[in-house]
Amino acid sequence: MLGFGVLNLLRTILRNRKLLWSLAVYELRGRYAATLAGSVWAVVNPLVLIGVFWFVTAYGLKVTFEDGPPYFLMVFCGIVPWIAFSEALSGGTNAVLGHAYLVKKIAFPIEVLPLVPIVSTVIVHAVLILFLLFIMAVNGLPPEWQFVQILYFSGAMLVFAAALSFLLGAINVFQRDTAHVVGAILTIWFWVTPVIWPADNLPDWAYSIIRLNPLFYIVQGYRGVLLYDQPFWFQWPLDLWFWAATLFVLLLGSMLFGRLKPHFADVL
């Protein structure tokens, strides 16, 4: 019964994949339509954030490690997936509401909407990863073929973000406070995830709790693949936990989305 909802969702999305792609491209273009630099801003803003963190950690806090890759690269590898996740999630939460002009007035596959910000995030994310690889190469870590495994972690992160987007995007149509609550939660989430701090120094009890955060799996995965030459299953059996949590959110989200969808046009 629950799985049926997910299958329906997937079928609709697959059927409308071209539409999804053009919506994502147009959203990026539309968001920066009136600006001079255009879509460049989509990449510049995250780069500024990364630059600030690099400056603060490398010069302000002067954090260094004896062995292993430089600390600021560790921050990079954490912050690049984090930016993608938070962009995708806040976008996904607002997706249905923000596309009211498509929901209310025309027959439209609404299931596609929460994925639009995810796809436009992917475009930006790909550029940021290339930039990250460039910085790593400059610092003596040239790209290796194992880096391909990054696709697994970015894919996993996007599925998780999408599942949350269906859930929160549907609720947000009815209770618009949701988007603001998500904003607050993202701020907390940023600090409880080892994005800019290393998880290795945690005491055991704290480590075993913080591991349950699905984003822990993602961020540590990016680092493991890019910096420590680890295969993507190195966190086993955390993989099981992550996918169980994702599947749960996906089932819940698609059920709720499917149930609330007929009422969207009435409320918007």
Added chain:
Amino acid sequence: MTDRLIRPAAPAIHIPEPAVRVDNVSKMYRLFSSRGDRLKEALNLFGKPYHRPFWALHDITLDVPRGQTVGILGMNGSGKSTLLQIIAGVLAPTKGRIVMEGRLAALLELGAGFNADLSGRENVVMNSTIMGLSRREIDARLEEIEAFADIGDFFDQPVKTYSSGMFVRVAFAAAIHVDPEVLIVDEALSVGDARFQEKSYRKFASFKEAGRTIIYVTHDRSSVLQLCDFAVLLHKGRLVEMGEPRHIVNLYSEILGFGDLREKARAVVAAADTAAAAAVTAEEEANRPAGAAPAPAAPKGRAMPELATFLADRSDRSRTAENPTYNADEYIYGSEQAQIIDYLLVADGRVNPAAIACGAELEIYLKVLFHAAHEAPLVGIGFRTPKGVIGFSNNTNWMTGTEIPPVTAGSVAIYRFKVKMALQAGAWFLLLSVAGSQDDLWHVRNNVGLIELLADQRFDGMALLPCTAEAIPEGGS
């Protein structure tokens, strides 16, 4: 395979499947007195309702035959737009269902589904992608769409810089070029200049010829007469009647005129239709070849109790305001040596119709109370557009051969004008006057009544002059 097994054998008589079947559709909106109530209801585990139900549509059942154009008429709030949105799949019906196949394009609102920040071209691509066209199909049509919209360089400007006219041009061009099986149009054509309307009507016609189905919602009754094969009247969320456009337009006009569908008005309209049908039959009978059964006499005085009452009442009470076509915003001038105290209109066997067909004969009955005796009073009628332009005006003095008998002080006289209303479609204000002479105006009632003319053929200008056209073959004269 399986559906071939369960499909019944083809019937001997081919009954076309309806393009759209509206099956017992009802729509309820939940009205909450506050936002908190909506939340309370959503969170209440026992499903305790906090809303008041509002039924926007009640049990609408309607088959739209393939290849036909159907007009949906109704006042504001009658549920037209809700019905269209449900057919278009934008709103979910509370009860009932919509059955349809094939691609559907809907023009529900000006620029619906358009992103204001994107250019017209980008929006067209977007829209066509939503309609399920492939990139190649879109590219193939883009040029045609641009040409049809005909807004020049604006096609590549953000849509938010568009005028409403440009908006509808692009939206209409995009919708019609996705080649839908069913096209839904909600009053989009009333925007845009005459040239674009003309182009749109032509596109409509070719669309119809291609066997496509159009569902058309409008307030413009004339366009329903011109475009639609049949029409549907919605009133207060209910389907009141469907049928031949003229009949539905008449019913709708009664609603507009009287604010509601009075049983009386309905009965009158129905009677008028029967009478008209009887007259047609009589004519056919008369055209029978000799030797056939003699034609029965056409029905003479139709049952019009209002007319009989009007003619019998010679009291001096003013009843003008009781006429349903009366316009309270009239303006009156004159010395009031005589007064127009009542009037009555008859057309097509109907008394005081809110709307009549363009070219129909209108009888205008005027009741005048004379305060002073006069040898030859002068009575006049006229018609003005809402902008005040006189379309036609005349009086008994100018109409040679018309004799108006002398009147005595205190007498009440009734006059009848018969005028062929060959004027442009639209609203016409009635002007009534009585005078001693051209320079001695007694009572001029400007815009005393309002009547709507409905044209089933299009023409430009103010008057429908008798006009024919033919091609002259070579060597002919």
